[in-house]
Amino acid sequence: xxxxxxxxxxxxxxxILRAAGASGHDARLxxxxxxxxxxxxxxSHGVIRLWDxxxxxxxxxxxxxxxxxxxxxxxxxxxVDGGWAxxxxxxxxxxxxxxxxxxxxxxxxxxxxRVKHIGRLGRYAEQVAGAxxxxxxxxxxxxHGINQAPFRGTERRLCSNPIxxxxxxxxxxxxxxxxxxxxxxxxxxxxxxxxGVPTPPGWILDSDGNPSTDPEDFAEGxxxxxxxxxxxxxxxxxxxxxxxxxxxxxxxxxxxxPARSFSNDSMIVVIDxxxxxxxxxxxxxxxxxxxxxxxxxLADESQPVLYPGEPEAEARLANRGxxxxxxxxxxxxxxxxxRRFSLPEPD
Amino acid sequence: xxxxxxxxxxxxxxxILRAAGASGHDARLxxxxxxxxxxxxxxSHGVIRLWDxxxxxxxxxxxxxxxxxxxxxxxxxxxVDGGWAxxxxxxxxxxxxxxxxxxxxxxxxxxxxRVKHIGRLGRYAEQVAGAxxxxxxxxxxxxHGINQAPFRGTERRLCSNPIxxxxxxxxxxxxxxxxxxxxxxxxxxxxxxxxGVPTPPGWILDSDGNPSTDPEDFAEGxxxxxxxxxxxxxxxxxxxxxxxxxxxxxxxxxxxxPARSFSNDSMIVVIDxxxxxxxxxxxxxxxxxxxxxxxxxLADESQPVLYPGEPEAEARLANRGxxxxxxxxxxxxxxxxxRRFSLPEPD
Numbered sequence: 072x073x074x075x076x077x078x079x080x081x082x083x084x085x086x087i088l089r090a091a092g093a094s095g096h097d098a099r100l101x102x103x104x105x106x107x108x109x110x111x112x113x114x115s116h117g118v119i120r121l122w123d124x125x126x127x128x129x130x131x132x133x134x135x136x137x138x139x140x141x142x143x144x145x146x147x148x149x150x151v152d153g154g155w156a157x158x159x160x161x162x163x164x165x166x167x168x169x170x171x172x173x174x175x176x177x178x179x180x181x182x183x184x185r186v187k188h189i190g191r192l193g194r195y196a197e198q199v200a201g202a203x204x205x206x207x208x209x210x211x212x213x214x215h216g217i218n219q220a221p222f223r224g225t226e227r228r229l230c231s232n233p234i235x236x237x238x239x240x241x242x243x244x245x246x247x248x249x250x251x252x253x254x255x256x257x258x259x260x261x262x263x264x265x266x267g268v269p270t271p272p273g274w275i276l277d278s279d280g281n282p283s284t285d286p287e288d289f290a291e292g293x294x295x296x297x298x299x300x301x302x303x304x305x306x307x308x309x310x311x312x313x314x315x316x317x318x319x320x321x322x323x324x325x326x327x328x329p330a331r332s333f334s335n336d337s338m339i340v341v342i343d344x345x346x347x348x349x350x351x352x353x354x355x356x357x358x359x360x361x362x363x364x365x366x367x368x369l370a371d372e373s374q375p376v377l378y379p380g381e382p383e384a385e386a387r388l389a390n391r392g393x394x395x396x397x398x399x400x401x402x403x404x405x406x407x408x409x410r411r412f413s414l415p416e417p418d
Numbered sequence: 419x420x421x422x423x424x425x426x427x428x429x430x431x432x433x434i435l436r437a438a439g440a441s442g443h444d445a446r447l448x449x450x451x452x453x454x455x456x457x458x459x460x461x462s463h464g465v466i467r468l469w470d471x472x473x474x475x476x477x478x479x480x481x482x483x484x485x486x487x488x489x490x491x492x493x494x495x496x497x498v499d500g501g502w503a504x505x506x507x508x509x510x511x512x513x514x515x516x517x518x519x520x521x522x523x524x525x526x527x528x529x530x531x532r533v534k535h536i537g538r539l540g541r542y543a544e545q546v547a548g549a550x551x552x553x554x555x556x557x558x559x560x561x562h563g564i565n566q567a568p569f570r571g572t573e574r575r576l577c578s579n580p581i582x583x584x585x586x587x588x589x590x591x592x593x594x595x596x597x598x599x600x601x602x603x604x605x606x607x608x609x610x611x612x613x614g615v616p617t618p619p620g621w622i623l624d625s626d627g628n629p630s631t632d633p634e635d636f637a638e639g640x641x642x643x644x645x646x647x648x649x650x651x652x653x654x655x656x657x658x659x660x661x662x663x664x665x666x667x668x669x670x671x672x673x674x675x676p677a678r679s680f681s682n683d684s685m686i687v688v689i690d691x692x693x694x695x696x697x698x699x700x701x702x703x704x705x706x707x708x709x710x711x712x713x714x715x716l717a718d719e720s721q722p723v724l725y726p727g728e729p730e731a732e733a734r735l736a737n738r739g740x741x742x743x744x745x746x747x748x749x750x751x752x753x754x755x756x757r758r759f760s761l762p763e764p765d
Contacts, residue, residue, distance in 0.1 A: 146524075148694070176494055207554070222723065224715065224716060228711050238663070254649055299653075301620070306646075311725065311726050312595055316585070320694045327709065343495075344667055346490075346527075357666055360673055364575050367572070368627055375570065
């Protein structure tokens with residue numbers, strides 16, 4: 072493992088992104104998102120992703136110096152064309168736009184298309200909660216990143232189509248839901264594969280459509296099942312709705328009619344809660360709810376009931392100021408990218 | 419079993435509701451909702467519910483001649499106080515209000531509190547889709563109807579907190595999601611209990627917190643598990659968000675701080691899709707998506723992939739003009755209510 076300070080890691084990623092053509096502001100923003108995910112322990116969305124971004128830029132699928140453009144807007148809505156710019160830059164722009172509109176109009180909906188990987192959806196939900204607002208975010212893969220079978224089907228037809236939601240809280244972090252509508256995100260299957268251990272039963276099918284617990288079977292063309300296992304019709308219905316909201320309504324790509332390349336087409340809904348309830352009352356009553364749910368007999372005394380978002384809030388507190396530990400191959404990728412751009416290598 | 423025409427059944431329910439104090443309009447509306455659910459085969463939300471409504475009115479918990487009132491509003495938002503009126507009347511009023519605001523402002527959010535059982539959530543999602551708009555609806559039990567354990571917990575702490583979503587389609591029915599955030603709705607467990615057969619493993623805990631497949635264990639104080647089974651943290655996070663959106667933001671009741679009595683506190687979000695995509699394009703691209711998902715190798719050739727809402731659309735077509743078959747105890751309840759109000763009995 073490689074131990075590195077978050078600041079140094081962020082500086083390295085920023086330098087690489089700048090060398091690939093991004094502005095100083097955009098490079099810093101993307102680097103901050105990636106390193107923050109590593110701080111939270113969401114390594115699948117951490118600096119390990121930078122290699123893919125630089126490769127996509129090399130192929131011309133991602134344009135690091137492009138910017139987002141508002142295609143049309145009303146006081147409550149906007150459609151954003153990401154111009155195949157860095158996903159985090161486009162999604163941050165669209166989220167800011169939705170926040171601004173909700174502050175004025177009370178509610179807003181912003182869609183985004185032609186946007187590369189936007190990273191951890193929860194980050195944008197946190198951005199909205201940080202502004203004292205409520206969010207619902209729906210994201211597909213623009214008809215790419217197809218890995219999930221529809222309920223009753225045995226072949227890949229959908230992306231893992233995640234949903235995020237957030238509500239401000241008076242606790243250590245906002246109430247935050249951030250979930251794939253498949254039984255698990257593809258990144259989790261990759262972790263099992265890297266460790267060489269079987270995935271839990273009920274997660275994947277092999278390429279012939281048979282239930283499997285071998286992550287290699289997934290990698291060789293198998294499919295993730297929808298959230299819910301035997302009740303997978305619910306996860307599938309959520310995944311289907313995400314295609315409609317994030318793909319069709321953004322004018323982006325969908326399964327069966329894909330975008331030019333992988334695109335995290337999204338819909339961002341923002342609501343001002345103070346048009347409904349004063350913030351002090353929201354915080355007080357949501358704390359009553361949280362305490363009441365935590366005060367429950369447990370299946371396992373070592374596994375307490377958490378509020379959604381508590382794992383992220385805890386990780387942020389626990390890891391503040393600590394070095395990040397990353398596998399050596401991630402360091403090697405960074406070194407390789409630094410060399411490619413003739414940038415100074417880490418010690 | 420008792421066979422009865424939908425029209426006659428609706429007339430009987432209307433007469434009972436009028437006799438209990440509802441206006442002709444309101445009585446007809448509630449009767450229509452109840453009978454429509456029986457037509458769809460959603461008998462748990464059919465005329466079997468009328469007995470509870472009349473009993474609640476008798477106890478003074480439901481006020482059949484009350485009406486909903488807008489507590490405060492902006493061009494995009496409103497808070498509705500249901501005044502403990504008939505739930506279907508209040509929810510229809512709130513949905514109409516959300517539709518009207520979304521037509522003008524593009525997006526709207528309406529919350530409702532102090533509202534009795536509103537019935538099948540999908541009905542309001544269908545109402546929005548019928549107006550050519552997109553909906554998301556979140557409903558709790560106002561801190562009552564508690565039947566679901568939080569993830570990792572083994573005691574009832576949450577209602578089954580359903581979510582509905584709809585998008586207009588060019589198909590037989592709208593795209594419609596209508597689901598409990600628990601692994602199954604309580605009504606489904608009741609069906610297993612009535613049949614005297616075990617529930618699927620992974621649905622319920624007994625009152626001591628042990629996994630069970632005996633529906634009697636649920637009836638005697640056990641709990642429903644959250645959607646997702648081993649991935650129940652996802653269903654739980656959805657159920658938690660429903661408490662915040664439907665309960666806290668409506669000013670209604672929540673788990674740990676309940677309303678005066680059972681209240682289907684709700685949040686209704688409506689979006690005008692034509693600010694994002696012309697209806698013809700929405701219909702065309704969503705049909706491409708649907709066809710692509712259906713064109714998938716199946717686990718069981720007799721179980722095709724469906725679009726969300728297809729079962730309801732199929733049931734409506736299949737049962738059009740047919741008599742409804744109801745268990746004899748439902749007929750006996752109706753007769754008893756007709757007698758109570760000195761109304762003519764069925765032949």
